[in-house]
Amino acid sequence: xxxxxxRPSPSRMWTALTPVMAVLATMIAGGIMFAALGKDxxxxxxxxxxxxxxxxxxxxxSRPQLLVKAGPLILIAIGLSLGFRAGVxxxxxxxxxxxxxxxxxxxxxxxxxxxxxxxxxxxxLAGALGGWAWAMIPAILKTRFNTNEILVSxxxxxVAEQLxxxxxLGLLRNPEGGGxxxxxxxxxxxxxxxxxxxxxxxxxxxxxTAFIAVIFAYVLLSRHLLGFQIxxxxxxPRAARFAGVNPAALVVICLGISGALAGLAGMFEVxxxxxxxxxxxxxxxxxxxxxxxxxxxxxxxxxxxxxxxMALTYIGGELAQFMLGVPAAAIQAFQGMLLFFLLAVDVLxxxxxxxxxxxxx
Amino acid sequence: MTDSxxxxxxxxxxxxxxxxxxxxxxxxxxGEIHSLLGENGAGKSTLVKMIxxxxxxxxxxxxxxxxxxxxxxxxxARASGVAMVFQHFSLFEALxxxxxxxxxxxxxxxxxxLSEQIRxxxxxxxxPLDPGRRVGELSAGERQRVEIVRCxxxxxxxxxxxxxxxxxxPQEVDILFTTLRKLSAEGTxxxxxxxxxxxxxxxxxxxxxxxxxxxxxSCIPAQxxxxxxxxxxxxxxxxxxxxxxxxxxxxxxNITALDLPSTSQFGTSLRGVDLQVRAGxxxxxxxxxxxxxxxxxxxxxxxxxVPTGHITFKGQDIGGLGPNQxxxxxxxxxxxxxxxxxxxxxxxxxxNALLTGTLRKGLSRNxxxxxxxxxxxxxxxxxxxxxxxxxxxxxARALSGGNLQKFVIGREVLQAPTCLVVNQPTWGVDASAxxxxxxxxxxxxQQGAAVVVISQDLDELLEISDLFAALNGGRLSAPRPAYGxxxxxxxxxxxGAHDMEVAHV
Numbered sequence: 001x002x003x004x005x006x007r008p009s010p011s012r013m014w015t016a017l018t019p020v021m022a023v024l025a026t027m028i029a030g031g032i033m034f035a036a037l038g039k040d041x042x043x044x045x046x047x048x049x050x051x052x053x054x055x056x057x058x059x060x061x062s063r064p065q066l067l068v069k070a071g072p073l074i075l076i077a078i079g080l081s082l083g084f085r086a087g088v089x090x091x092x093x094x095x096x097x098x099x100x101x102x103x104x105x106x107x108x109x110x111x112x113x114x115x116x117x118x119x120x121x122x123x124x125l126a127g128a129l130g131g132w133a134w135a136m137i138p139a140i141l142k143t144r145f146n147t148n149e150i151l152v153s154x155x156x157x158x159v160a161e162q163l164x165x166x167x168x169l170g171l172l173r174n175p176e177g178g179g180x181x182x183x184x185x186x187x188x189x190x191x192x193x194x195x196x197x198x199x200x201x202x203x204x205x206x207x208x209t210a211f212i213a214v215i216f217a218y219v220l221l222s223r224h225l226l227g228f229q230i231x232x233x234x235x236x237p238r239a240a241r242f243a244g245v246n247p248a249a250l251v252v253i254c255l256g257i258s259g260a261l262a263g264l265a266g267m268f269e270v271x272x273x274x275x276x277x278x279x280x281x282x283x284x285x286x287x288x289x290x291x292x293x294x295x296x297x298x299x300x301x302x303x304x305x306x307x308x309x310m311a312l313t314y315i316g317g318e319l320a321q322f323m324l325g326v327p328a329a330a331i332q333a334f335q336g337m338l339l340f341f342l343l344a345v346d347v348l349x350x351x352x353x354x355x356x357x358x359x360x361x
Numbered sequence: 362m363t364d365s366x367x368x369x370x371x372x373x374x375x376x377x378x379x380x381x382x383x384x385x386x387x388x389x390x391x392g393e394i395h396s397l398l399g400e401n402g403a404g405k406s407t408l409v410k411m412i413x414x415x416x417x418x419x420x421x422x423x424x425x426x427x428x429x430x431x432x433x434x435x436x437x438a439r440a441s442g443v444a445m446v447f448q449h450f451s452l453f454e455a456l457x458x459x460x461x462x463x464x465x466x467x468x469x470x471x472x473x474x475l476s477e478q479i480r481x482x483x484x485x486x487x488x489p490l491d492p493g494r495r496v497g498e499l500s501a502g503e504r505q506r507v508e509i510v511r512c513x514x515x516x517x518x519x520x521x522x523x524x525x526x527x528x529x530x531p532q533e534v535d536i537l538f539t540t541l542r543k544l545s546a547e548g549t550x551x552x553x554x555x556x557x558x559x560x561x562x563x564x565x566x567x568x569x570x571x572x573x574x575x576x577x578x579s580c581i582p583a584q585x586x587x588x589x590x591x592x593x594x595x596x597x598x599x600x601x602x603x604x605x606x607x608x609x610x611x612x613x614x615n616i617t618a619l620d621l622p623s624t625s626q627f628g629t630s631l632r633g634v635d636l637q638v639r640a641g642x643x644x645x646x647x648x649x650x651x652x653x654x655x656x657x658x659x660x661x662x663x664x665x666x667v668p669t670g671h672i673t674f675k676g677q678d679i680g681g682l683g684p685n686q687x688x689x690x691x692x693x694x695x696x697x698x699x700x701x702x703x704x705x706x707x708x709x710x711x712x713n714a715l716l717t718g719t720l721r722k723g724l725s726r727n728x729x730x731x732x733x734x735x736x737x738x739x740x741x742x743x744x745x746x747x748x749x750x751x752x753x754x755x756x757a758r759a760l761s762g763g764n765l766q767k768f769v770i771g772r773e774v775l776q777a778p779t780c781l782v783v784n785q786p787t788w789g790v791d792a793s794a795x796x797x798x799x800x801x802x803x804x805x806x807q808q809g810a811a812v813v814v815i816s817q818d819l820d821e822l823l824e825i826s827d828l829f830a831a832l833n834g835g836r837l838s839a840p841r842p843a844y845g846x847x848x849x850x851x852x853x854x855x856x857g858a859h860d861m862e863v864a865h866v
Contacts, residue, residue, distance in 0.1 A: 223729055223732075224728055224729055224730065225719065225729070228712070228715060231708070235706070235708060236702075236704075236705035236707070236708075238698075238701050239701055239702055239704060242662065242684060242696060242703065242716075242717070243684065243719075244663075
């Protein structure tokens with residue numbers, strides 16, 4: 001009989017090892033799923049994890065895509081992880097991402113065709129403020145009326161989606177677009193475009209910001225009092241109050257940071273890879289970032305690696321759809337498995353497995 | 362031994378890394394009240410758990426009524442006539458007395474019969490109980506009665522009681538002892554675990570002393586002094602805290618007509634609390650747990666804010682200041698609940714040193730943390746207060762309760778408070794470390810600090826307090842000089858027997 005025994009202190013080795021185990025378990029379970037779908041499991045796994053980086057035919061396109069996809073995931077996940085560490089559950093990053101994109105694009109479009117270096121910084125500011133403001137709704141409702149931030153932030157995603165559709169069809173629609181939904185393409189507006197900074201790498205301003213956010217979060221959590229307060233509040237709320245932490249202020253700060261970063265991600269996306277506001281502009285980065293945050297153990301460096309891994313499954317997944325005809329739902333299930341296994345093996349860092357008969361305590 | 366009811370023969374039980382019981386032998390005769398003495402971690406709990414069938418011994422034998430006895434589970438122990446009253450009650454507050462008792466029975470009789478039985482048995486033993494009352498409305502003493510009556514309904518031959526008086530006032534203790542003596546006279550043996558040596562001297566026929574899992578001696582309590590027994594428990598001579606007499610100084614902390622509505626369903630509201638603490642003074646606050654102790658601490662620590670005009674420090678109103686603003690003024694505190702309140706369980710001792718020490722120890726500059734200084738502060742606490750830990754990086758939850766308590770108290774004392782309030786400062790701490798903590802509190806007072814000690818240990822309060830007051834139902838009695846107070850007077854300050862009927866036996 002197998003039973004679990006609580007470790008006196010969490011094991012550092014297992015904390016580092018469990019994500020690797022989760023990835024391996026996902027590969028095995030995913031392989032079985034692909035086999036059940038009638039695909040060659042080895043080939044499917046190779047297509048997802050290997051080909052995007054090393055296949056001669058695809059790598060030239062896929063490799064820059066890796067950072068293009070990982071950038072927003074990391075940026076959003078870093079913000080979310082601060083909240084998750086403090087026990088503030090912002091599930092609505094997708095909504096903040098959309099609002100950030102709308103605000104950023106709106107500023108750019110309003111200034112069109114002004115050719116000034118001020119345009120892009122203004123858009124960045126507007127994107128961050130938009131995401132921040134959208135996140136302040138659950139923050140204020142929670143601190144004032146004690147509503148649940150999980151529900152409020154999640155439901156606001158659907159509000160943001162409706163707003164996005166209305167913007168794409170109405171206010172922000174391209175006047176020269178022949179009546180088609182969608183805004184002007186910002187990539188064709190030099191002062192507002194978020195272009196690739198180094199050719200062939202996929203690095204744009206959003207990726208740079210994501211790397212800065214990783215460093216910022218790392219320093220905050222390990223060296224700064226606010227980071228310490230965030231960690232105490234999450235691990236022992238009562239001890240945090242005893243230590244003088246104001247829980248309401250922490251809710252506002254954490255939701256504010258994660259909202260602003262999600263808004264930035266949305267703004268960089270709309271000005272760069274996506275180029276324009278469309279009805280289906282959002283692509284679930286905000287939700288996938290939750291997985292990335294946990295896959296990275298809410299640790300900034302871990303999130304950096306997890307974001308790249310998750311981007312890989314995105315690109316590889318598309319490749320597998322395209323090359324092997326794997327259904328899109330199977331790729332989503334595959335990503336879901338990753339989170340599932342991660343949470344399942346997580347138990348090992350706090351407990352150890354013991355074989356044998358249980359003993360009455 | 363032919364006249365023995367229960368004999369333990371070389372019982373051994375080892376857990377990974379520690380031998381909880383090492384060849385423990387003892388015997389209890391019918392009707393004997395036998396005390397099990399020892400510090401925390403001496404192995405008392407493991408021993409009674411083996412007798413009650415909760416833990417299986419690794420080796421050794423037990424004999425009950427001359428027949429081999431090896432209960433596989435508590436059900437078997439109960440069937441053999443062994444019953445146990447735990448320190449922590451296992452009662453459902455939303456159910457009434459009879460329902461709670463029925464839940465613990467294998468085959469509960471119909472409700473009406475059971476109620477009748479409860480009434481009969483509880484009256485016969487001087488522990489009157491109304492079977493229809495909701496447990497949530499009962500006092501701690503009455504809840505304990507429910508547990509005892511639950512045991513008595515099984516006609517036990519051996520009753521095990523684990524720290525039964527820790528939640529009782531002196532008057533309630535007297536009622537309990539009358540009942541236990543009556544049980545003993547009828548031939549029921551009682552195995553009695555307690556830290557309170559004076560109680561043991563008045564109640565118990567014999568005592569076995571455990572230290573580090575081994576039997577280190579036995580004695581007849583009535584013929585030994587409390588000091589002799591304590592020294593047998595700890596294995597060295599006990600140092601009594603000393604306090605040179607000094608004149609108290611100016612009033613530092615002044616609480617007047619303070620009300621604090623309870624924020625939770627099971628909390629206690631503070632009502633009209635008045636308290637003045639002078640420099641150099643130790644004020645002891647007694648009372649049964651749950652009568653407003655936590656709330657009083659939170660009002661002083663700053664976790665609970667109150668309107669202006671009710672609490673001042675050196676003449677400055679501090680009702681609206683938060684914990685850190687009060688720390689800046691020199692008001693520090695150490696709450697009762699170590700894991701999760703005074704310390705963050707999953708964080709290291711270094712991080713826990715930072716928890717309250719940031720401000721007064723200057724552990725951060727412009728918001729950036731100085732880990733080197735924090736590490737040095739943690740090491741200082743560990744050294745000065747003899748905290749037993751492999752290093753300062755282990756999680757707080759890995760420490761034993763007593764060691765963590767030493768760390769928590771040390772953390773506050775080493776920040777040189779002007780006013781310190783502690784709740785249960787020596788709870789779970791062994792006797793010599795408890796003496797060291799009390800000495801540290803007295804030293805603080807001597808250096809001119811105002812010290813408030815909230816505790817359930819009356820002996821501790823009488824030992825170190827200048828003034829004594831008691832909390833009862835959220836009200837604080839008027840403080841009286843602690844010197845010369847009798848247990849009877851203290852008991853009345855704590856609320857007497859909480860209107861429980863006295864035993865008629």
